Amino acid sequence: MDKSVLMNIKLFLFDMDGTLYLGNRLFDFTNELLSTIKENGGKYIFMTNNSSKSVADYIKKLEKLGVSADYDDFITSSQATAYYLKNHYPNATLYVCGTESLKEELIGEGFEITEDTEKTECIVMGFDTELTFKKLHDISYMLCTRELTYIATNPDYVCPREFGSVPDCGSICDTIYNATGKRPVVIGKPQALMPELAMAKTGYKKAETAVIGDRIYTDIKSGINAGTVTVLVMSGETTEEILKNSPDKPDVVLPSGKELLEIIKFK
Numbered sequence: 001m002d003k004s005v006l007m008n009i010k011l012f013l014f015d016m017d018g019t020l021y022l023g024n025r026l027f028d029f030t031n032e033l034l035s036t037i038k039e040n041g042g043k044y045i046f047m048t049n050n051s052s053k054s055v056a057d058y059i060k061k062l063e064k065l066g067v068s069a070d071y072d073d074f075i076t077s078s079q080a081t082a083y084y085l086k087n088h089y090p091n092a093t094l095y096v097c098g099t100e101s102l103k104e105e106l107i108g109e110g111f112e113i114t115e116d117t118e119k120t121e122c123i124v125m126g127f128d129t130e131l132t133f134k135k136l137h138d139i140s141y142m143l144c145t146r147e148l149t150y151i152a153t154n155p156d157y158v159c160p161r162e163f164g165s166v167p168d169c170g171s172i173c174d175t176i177y178n179a180t181g182k183r184p185v186v187i188g189k190p191q192a193l194m195p196e197l198a199m200a201k202t203g204y205k206k207a208e209t210a211v212i213g214d215r216i217y218t219d220i221k222s223g224i225n226a227g228t229v230t231v232l233v234m235s236g237e238t239t240e241e242i243l244k245n246s247p248d249k250p251d252v253v254l255p256s257g258k259e260l261l262e263i264i265k266f267k
Contacts, residue, residue, distance in 0.1 A: 003252055003263055005229055005251055005252065006210065006229070006231070006252060006260070006263050006264060007263075007264075008207060008208060009042070009208060009209065009210045009229060009264075010041070010042045010043060010204050010208040010209070011042065011043050011044075011045070011198065011199065011202055011204040011208055011209040011210070012037055012042060012043070012044040012045070012210055012212060013044075013045050013047040013075075013194075013195055013198050013209065013210065013211045013212065013223075013228070014044055014045070014046055014047060014212050014213070015047060015048060015049075015189075015211075015212065015213030015214060015215070015218075015219045015236075016046050016048045016050070016058075017048070017050065017159065017160050017236070018160045018213075018214035018215070018233075018235060018236020018237055019212060019213050019214050019219075019233055019235065019236060019257060020033075020046075020067075020257065021065055022160060022161075022162060022235070022236070023160065023161045023162040024064075024065070024162070025162060026065040026066055026067065027235065027256065027257060027258070028258075029256070029257055029258040029261050030067065030257065031066065031067060032261055033257050033258075033260060033261040033264075034067070036261060036264060036265055037264065040264060042264075043202055043204070044073070045073060045074065045075055045198050045201075045202070046058070046062075046069065046073055046074050046075075047074075047075050047076075047189070047194050047195070047198060047211070048074070048076050048077065049076075049077045049127075049153070049154035049156050049169075049188040049189050049218055050076070050077070050127055050154070050156075050159065050168075051076065051077045051078045051081070051098060051099075051102050051126035051127050051153035051154060051169070051188070052098070052099045052101065052102065052126065052127040052128065052129045053099070053101050054078065054101040054102070054104060054105050055071055055074045055076060055078075055079070055105075056071075056101075057101050058074060058076070059071070059074075075194050075197055075198050075201070077126075077153040077154045077187060077188030077189070077194070078101075078102055078105045078106070078126070078153060079105070079197075080153075080187050080188055080191075080193050080194050080197060081106075081124065081126075081151065081153045081187045081188070082105065082106055082109040082111075083193070083197065084151070084187050084193065085106075085109075085111065085122070085124075085151070086109065086110075089121070089122050089149060092111070092121040092122040092149065093111075093112045093113075093114050093119050093120060093121045093122070094106060094111050094112065094113050094114070094120070094121070094122050094123075094124050095113075095114060095115065095117065095120040095122070095123050095124070095138065095139070095142070096113055096124045096126065097123070097124070097125045097126065097128050097131070097135045097136075097139055097172070098124065098125070098126030098127070098128045098130075098153070099126065099127075099128060099129055099130050100130065102124075102126045102128075102153070106124070115138075117138050117141060117142050120142060120148065121148070121149070122148065122149040122150075122151065123139055123142060123143070123148055123149070123150045123151065123184075124151050124152075124153070125139070125150070125151065125152040125153065125169060125172065125173055125176070125184055126152075126153040126154075126169055127153065127154065127156070127159060127168050127169045128169075128172065131172065136172075136175065136176070136179075139176055139180075140176060140179045140180055143176065143180040143182045144179075144180050149185075150182060150183075150184040150185065151184055151185050151186075151187060152169055152170075152173050152184035152185070152186050152187065152188075153169060153187055153188050154168070154169045154170070154186065154187070154188035154189065154218070155169065155170040155173070155186045155188070155190070155217075155218065156168040156169055156170050156215070156218055157170040157171050157174075158171065158237070160214075160236055160237060165237075188218070188222075189213075189215075189218040189219055189221065189222035190217060190218050190219075190220075190221030190222045190224075190225060191222060191225060192222060192225035192226035192227075194222060195209065195211055195222055195223060195225075195226035195228055196226055199226075199228075206226065206227040206228050207229070209226075209228040209229065210223070210228060210229040210230065210231050211223030211226070211228050211229070211230050211231070212231040212233060212257070212260065213231075213232070213233065213236075214232070214233050214234070214235055214236025214237050214238055215236065215237050215238060216232060216238055216242065216243065216246045216248055216250070217246075217248070219232075220232055220248055220250045221248050223250075224248060229251050229252070230250040230251045230252070231250060231251065231252045231253075231254060231260065232250035232252070232253045232254070233254050233255070233256050233257055233260070234253065234254070234255050234256065235255070235256040235257065
């Protein structure tokens with residue numbers, strides 16, 4: 001794996017949890033890494049599958065961790081989901097199994113949200129930290145009794161925490177599958193849409209873009225699907241065994257973002 005490929009990177013698409021911080025603990029290299037990218041004339045974007053928080057929520061979270069950010073620094077699975085819906089189901093009434101933050105983002109994009117199972121035209125599943133059994137019941141009822149569009153913001157099975165992990169959107173989707181036999185259309189990583197939106201937004205080419213993250217099946221796979229350079233950091237979910245057994249291989253593997261900093265510091 002030739003690390004010199006990173007010398008040509010201008011656009012850095014960072015996963016967040018497990019890559020730049022873990023839960024509520026910022027990695028000690030993060031601020032220097034971000035500032036070095038800017039000093040070198042590059043651009044970074046935070047590209048997260050976590051749809052439980054809005055961009056405004058993420059800005060506040062990063063501020064608490066000591067990282068300055070604004071709205072243009074993010075591409076989230078919530079934004080990608082809204083983009084997909086506007087292009088495929090622009091007038092759909094949505095039942096959202098997600099947080100109030102996710103609902104507010106979709107309302108802000110012009111969508112009507114309902115809890116009425118009869119009015120629902122499209123189900124949106126997110127990483128729902130406010131999950132209730134009623135939501136699981138409603139979605140199971142709708143998928144068992146009607147043909148509805150069913151979308152998931154992301155397929156992640158777990159979300160890392162300081163103590164380990166908690167179930168993420170993919171785990172809840174598996175629960176729904178066990179009850180209904182139905183699978184959603186997945187919008188976020190590993191699909192190519194989020195890196196493609198980032199490149200379209202900034203004007204950088206594939207060879208100038210790197211996706212950096214701690215998960216092979218979402219972060220790295222999205223970069224592969226989008227044709228960018230891929231960098232796996234071993235500071236989050238992926239173990240050596242997972243890496244060895246994965247059919248998808250990153251271009252570069254690093255212990256953490258600290259080693260990325262050392263590579264680009266002297267470019």
